[in-house]
Amino acid sequence: MLELRVRPGTARRLGAGVTLIELMVTVSLIALLATFAAPSYRSFVVNQQLSTASADFLTALLQARSEAVRLGKQVMVVPVQEVQGPSASSYSWLDGWCIFVDANASGAYDSATSTLINCTKKQGLSGVVAVTTGSGKTSGPFAESKPFFAYSPAGFAVAPASRYSSGSINGKLWLTAAETARDRAVIVSKSGRPRICDPKTDPGSTPCNTD
Numbered sequence: 763m764l765e766l767r768v769r770p771g772t773a774r775r776l777g778a779g780v781t782l783i784e785l786m787v788t789v790s791l792i793a794l795l796a797t798f799a800a801p802s803y804r805s806f807v808v809n810q811q812l813s814t815a816s817a818d819f820l821t822a823l824l825q826a827r828s829e830a831v832r833l834g835k836q837v838m839v840v841p842v843q844e845v846q847g848p849s850a851s852s853y854s855w856l857d858g859w860c861i862f863v864d865a866n867a868s869g870a871y872d873s874a875t876s877t878l879i880n881c882t883k884k885q886g887l888s889g890v891v892a893v894t895t896g897s898g899k900t901s902g903p904f905a906e907s908k909p910f911f912a913y914s915p916a917g918f919a920v921a922p923a924s925r926y927s928s929g930s931i932n933g934k935l936w937l938t939a940a941e942t943a944r945d946r947a948v949i950v951s952k953s954g955r956p957r958i959c960d961p962k963t964d965p966g967s968t969p970c971n972t973d
Contacts, residue, residue, distance in 0.1 A: 805942050812891050812939040816946035816958050818882060819859065819935065823911060823948070823956040826861045829879060830913035836864040836920070838871075838912045842881050845871050852907045855893055855935065858883035864912065869922025894938045894945075901972060902933020902950070911950060919954040934972050949973060 822839055830837035838861070841853035845860040863877040864870075871878075895905055903910050903926055911933070914920045921931045935948040947959040951973030961969035 808890055808939045808941050809944050811887065812937060812942075812944055812946055815856075815884065815887055815891055816937050816948055818884075819855070819948050820956055820958050822859055822861055822882060823950065825879070826911070827913045827917050827954055827956070829861070829863070830915055831917045833863060834915040836867045836912055836914060836922075837879070838862055838864045838869070838910055840871065840908070840910045842883055844908060844910075845878065845881060853909060854888070855904070855909065856884060856887045856891065864922070867922060869910075869912070869924040890939060890941070892938050892940060894936045898968070899936040900934060902931055904933045904935040913954055917954050919950050919952060932972050934970065936970075945970075 826837045826839045839859055840862075841855055842858035842860050843850055843853045845862065858881065860871070860881040861879040862871055863879065865875050865877065866872075868875075893900055893904075903912075903921060906925065908925070910925060912920050912922060912931075919931050919933075931950075932952040933950055937946045937948070938944070945961050947961065947970035948956060949959055949970060949972055950956045953973075955973070959970035964970050
């Protein structure tokens, strides 16, 4: 019969685990890999916030247009502060937005006559994503001191006389993530159709131009 003999001390060596030097090398490698991975992960998070913000705003515009047609009344999208406060001379889309039925087509939210559909608050977006203005950037009623967008009962983009100079409008909301230099444009055509444009993939000669 074959007998297996283990020399004294072998069992202890087999179960001893890693040495301190091996542990230090492993920790150093993990720290090195984390150093390279951290910027990539941060860029991913920032770009994801940019994509989410533009997609959420597009959803709000689509809902506003749908409700205007369904209810046969003017529906507006405005920055959340205009409805929920605080009062300010200018408002930012980056704090969120509200959709409401402008029953008397006054162009302003009135708790007595307007019907609030919903509000979306955005937290932590300022400082990461910015609304960029200037030539070729944000245009139309998106860039007013009290920015807004409105839809007629027929689903067309319109502007109440109290807020804008013309009755038919189109515009572009340009969102930029400074850390990654990525952009997204939310564009509304004169017919009222909203869409998202990525300038890196837009085939037009003027990237993300208004319709």
